[in-house]
Amino acid sequence: MAKNEGQIVIKKYANRRLYNTGTSTYVTLEDLAEMVKKGEDFTVQDAKSGDDITHSVLTQIIFEQESKTGNTLLPISFLRQLITYYGDQMQMVVPSFLEHSMKAFTEQQSQMREQVTRAFGETPMSKNLQLPMQMVEEQVRRNTEMFQQAMQMFSPFMTPPAKETTRKAEAKDIDELKQQLRALQNKLDSL
Secondary structure, three states: OOEEOOEEEEEEOOOOOEEEOOOOEEEOHHHHHHHHHOOOOEEEEEOOOOOEOHHHHHHHHHHHHHHHHOOOOOOHHHHHHHHHOOOOHHHHOHHHHHHHHHHHHHHHHHHHHHHHHHHHHHOOHHHOOHHHHHHHHHHHHHHHHHHHHHHHHHOOOOOOOOHHHHHHHHHHHHHHHHHHHHHHHHHHHHO
16 A cells, blocks of 8 residues: 555545545545544645645544444533634643543543443343443543543632532533443344
8 A cells, every 4th residue: 555654644635535545546534534544544635736725624634423323422511612623722731631531541441341331241231321321431531530630730810610510510511421322222222
């Protein structure tokens, strides 16, 4: 495969077609999503200018995934909170925090999968929401605490948000996660 310093190069043409230079084939956004899931490293370049447009293409893949499945990974409260950081002095902290959080989540993913498999295998489906919810709630709490600590490091003179406001935001996030788990439970029950 033709690669650019170890990475596959995808060229995006004006007609919006994507061309994988490694396999000499045209690909779709779904193909690129599969490449990401397989851990294949690639960059996307504008065919005319040569500009790296990987970020915008990956964002487009997320948008497509969010809109086509109905099972969103990004709760509305998270999206709203993320939007508030654009143009804010804390904007530079958010990417590294999110990257760190996703890395920690990925590292814990296999452990979480084992626990969920154990829980779903031992008791009826309707009783199994407790353990996954506890794990998700704990992860949300840890991530929120890390984010607040990071914010205080970069803004030592800012007063931390009131615990009541933080609790309400966490409760809202947890409620959204519970709704998503209930929807998943209903789908599994219908199968």
